[in-house]
Amino acid sequence: MARIQVELKKSVDESFDIEIEKGFLRRIASDLRMKRFAESYVVITDSKVNRLFAGELVTSLKREKLFLGKIVVPAGEESKSLVEMQKVLEKMVESGAHRKTGVIALGGGMIGDLAGFVAASFMRGIPYVQVPTTLLAMIDSSVGGKVAVDLPTGKNMVGAFWQPKKVYIDPEVLSYLPMKQWKAGIGEAVKYGAIKDRTLWDFFEQHVNVLNKDLKKFLPSDWKVVEEMIRRCLHIKAEIVMKDEKEDNLRQILNYGHTFGHVIELMSGYKVLHGEAVATGMRLAAAVAVQLRFMPMAEQEKQNKLLDDLGIGNTKTKGLIKEFIEHMKKDKKSDGKLKLVLVDRLGRCRQDMGRYSLAVDEKVVKEVLRESGLIDDKEVVRPTSSDSSLPGGGPTYPTSSWGSPNYEASQSYQGYSSVSSPSSYSSSSNYSSQSSPSSFSSPSEETDLQRRLREMRERREQAQKEGKRWLPG
Secondary structure (H helix, E strand, O other), rough: OOOOOOOOOOEEEEEEEEOOOOOOHHHHHHHHHHEEEEEHHHHHHHHHHHHHHHEEEHHHHHHHOOOEEEEEEOOOHOOOOOHHHHHHHHHHHHOOOOOOEEEEEEHHHHHHHHHHHHHHHHHOOOOEEEEEEEEEHHHHHHHOOOEEEEEEEEEEEEEEEEOOOOOEEHHHHHHHOHHHHHHHHHHHHHHHHHOOOHHHHHHHHHOOOHHHHHHOOHHHHHHHHHHHHHHHHHHHHHHHHHHHHOOOOHHHHHHHHHHHHHHHHHHHHOOHHHHHHHHHHHHHHHHHHHOOOOEEEEEEHHHHHHHHOOOOOOOOOOOOOOHHHHHOOOOOOOOOOOOOOOOOEOOOOOOOOOOEHHHHHHHHHHHHHEEEEEEEOOEEEEOOOOOOOOHHHHHOOOOHHHHHHEEEEEEEOOOOOOOOOOOOOOOOEEEEEOOOHHHHOOOOHOOOOHHHHHHHHHHHHHHOOOOOOOOOO
16 A cells, blocks of 8 residues: 655744724725735725725725726625625636735625635635724624625535735724614624623723714714724734634634524524624523523623613514524534533633533523513414415415515414423423423422523513513523
């Protein structure tokens, strides 16, 4: 037998700088001329950002003789797909791009992910730089090298690790940001305080009034708060990425709220913004942590109060809880199981044997989803080819809830006898599908899980009697 060993010991320096400065957009081209990352650049942006910022950047690139072309994709998460990526790659070829061409990702998180994956794939990898234009992209997606596109079955399912050569952050562009996008970015920002830095959490509590202001009415002192927030969030992310670039363990803490959040985005047909979905996911994750006795209820209440004060994290999702759970199991980090990143106190993530991604009992997650009221748990009726009420029988639509937001939910499950319910147990604690949702053994025979679920139900019923809206915690 012949054996040939191929030794490939890599030593690659993928370090890059992040520069934060108001008015930086006007100086990017001259900086790129000095850095010489590439001979010329293709700007990839979306239709909204193109109207706001691309003109100035393109003009400066032409002045420095660095401009090769501009590719504009439709705004919205729908463009983060393999279909759109193929179109962009074909336009790269048409523009005359080659191995010494660079890509400039000008836009929010969707553009950063799409353009970054294009750069990682074109000619087996070309350099690119990030120029984020949303708060969420500035503090999160533009840094760390995770680039990807979505599949109909899940978010960021096809991608790579491809580090940018540099990240240019100009807080001035945020003044054009719609309030909805701004609040979505805040949802991602507060996550950093929850997972790693209690003093950052305190910072958010101290500056709620600034973060709730109309961006067009910001004073210079308000922009200093924003720059400080961006700097502190990036410092945390950079520290984590340097220790765990490929998400082997520590970097997973950045996914706090994301396993729930990604499903919320998916089941809304990506109409819910990422940061808003993550904030809602943080509420649900905290409720799970309380039920497992990892997080004190006082910490959960503190978290949810800040989210309430900021007006984020209350997204309701149409669809069945059982579908929601199945989507959670398909998360790319789940290995087919329910795994969550949980916080045991604000500023610190829960660990089990040194691992941050924790396997969680499906019964607990189902009960939290049900008790939260954030999932309507109604079956979505979709037209099919046999629907005689539609002309010609009507088209056939996908049966997954990815496309479900376009249809009205009209059939609600009455009781839980027809679906798996974690709150129905026999006296021996074995699940019984014939039991009533509230049928438990006597309090003295309750298991610890049964008692906690009963107490949570009682709190909800009391809140309903008092005419209050109930959320976990």
